[in-house]
Amino acid sequence: MRHHADIPLLWPFLVYGLAVVSLVSGILIISWFLGERHEEPATAQAYEGGIIVTGTARLRFPVHFYIVAMFFVIFDVESAFVISWAISIRSAGWAGYTAIGLFIMTLSAVTIYIWRIGALNFGPDAARLLKAYFSQLKTTMPDEVVDKQGQ
Amino acid sequence: MKWWTSKVNDPTAAVKGNSSFEETFQKSITLTNMESMVAWGRKNSIWPFNFGLSCCYVEMATSITSKYDSARFGAEVIRGSPREADMMIIAGTVFIKMAPVIKRLYEQMMAPRWVISMGSCANSGGMYDIYSVVQGVDKFMPVDVYVPGCPPRPDAFLEGMLLLRDQIGNEKRPLNWVIGDQGVIKPQGPSMKDAMRTERMKMTEIRQPDEV
Numbered sequence: 075m076r077h078h079a080d081i082p083l084l085w086p087f088l089v090y091g092l093a094v095v096s097l098v099s100g101i102l103i104i105s106w107f108l109g110e111r112h113e114e115p116a117t118a119q120a121y122e123g124g125i126i127v128t129g130t131a132r133l134r135f136p137v138h139f140y141i142v143a144m145f146f147v148i149f150d151v152e153s154a155f156v157i158s159w160a161i162s163i164r165s166a167g168w169a170g171y172t173a174i175g176l177f178i179m180t181l182s183a184v185t186i187y188i189w190r191i192g193a194l195n196f197g198p199d200a201a202r203l204l205k206a207y208f209s210q211l212k213t214t215m216p217d218e219v220v221d222k223q224g225q
Numbered sequence: 226m227k228w229w230t231s232k233v234n235d236p237t238a239a240v241k242g243n244s245s246f247e248e249t250f251q252k253s254i255t256l257t258n259m260e261s262m263v264a265w266g267r268k269n270s271i272w273p274f275n276f277g278l279s280c281c282y283v284e285m286a287t288s289i290t291s292k293y294d295s296a297r298f299g300a301e302v303i304r305g306s307p308r309e310a311d312m313m314i315i316a317g318t319v320f321i322k323m324a325p326v327i328k329r330l331y332e333q334m335m336a337p338r339w340v341i342s343m344g345s346c347a348n349s350g351g352m353y354d355i356y357s358v359v360q361g362v363d364k365f366m367p368v369d370v371y372v373p374g375c376p377p378r379p380d381a382f383l384e385g386m387l388l389l390r391d392q393i394g395n396e397k398r399p400l401n402w403v404i405g406d407q408g409v410i411k412p413q414g415p416s417m418k419d420a421m422r423t424e425r426m427k428m429t430e431i432r433q434p435d436e437v
Binding site for chain 1: 306307308326327328329330332333335336337398399400401402403
């Protein structure tokens, strides 16, 4: 059950909110009307040191950057676990040793896995590109030319 | 708008006059109108645009250093964006290749904006009467003050800035873009050649730049 004495506490909040809204809108409206204006061809353009703007600011990055960032986050957090175990190595005892051993083994398995699937390879795969290139050459050119270049 | 500050070591002493009641009262109260107060504020905070073309820029940059100290006139806040700058100093040779860039930067400055043409090249093309140089920056944009010299010393640039300050203080500008008269009424700039002529004609020897 609400007490009646609580209800008058609402109006200072409303007045405060109204004051904030009127102050901000007043400042915006006054500064919109004050000052001079001029409209010339380059007035509204982005400032690039006087050079005409080319391209867009929304660049597209290769997805590899995202994968590397995710790996960093994952392995950084896991190293935090290992280090926090290392500073309490005696009090954690053999139980802690077993637990962290399992943890590190899992980490190693994950590392080997992501290495094997090629997630750590950065940039274009030269071996795969060359293989595809020579297989394409074989279909279009005589065999002896391909052998000289390929071997 | 008349105003002055008191002396540091003797704040109660009369700066001028005879310390009458009226003068003491004037120290504390300033009466003005809106237009001259805004003009006073403008002329004491001319923020220059960080912009230079050639060798004259070295002299302009020197005027900011402690020896010359353009901060005394409220013009030390170098702005990296034309939106925030009030004054553009064309310091150097205006090549034809650079002219559209200068024009674009001038258009990107917000009003009120002023232009100082610094040095012979910006004033008239200087000694470069050739195909690649604009024969004076006022060929394609308005200029408020011309500073002669090749290059002008920082002192000369500061004198130009003081002339611009005087002009800004006496300008009539609209307070807003909706109500009232639009357009800027600028006072006629003084011809320093005529004003200084008698004094300059008296000169029999040219002083070394090391002594003032």
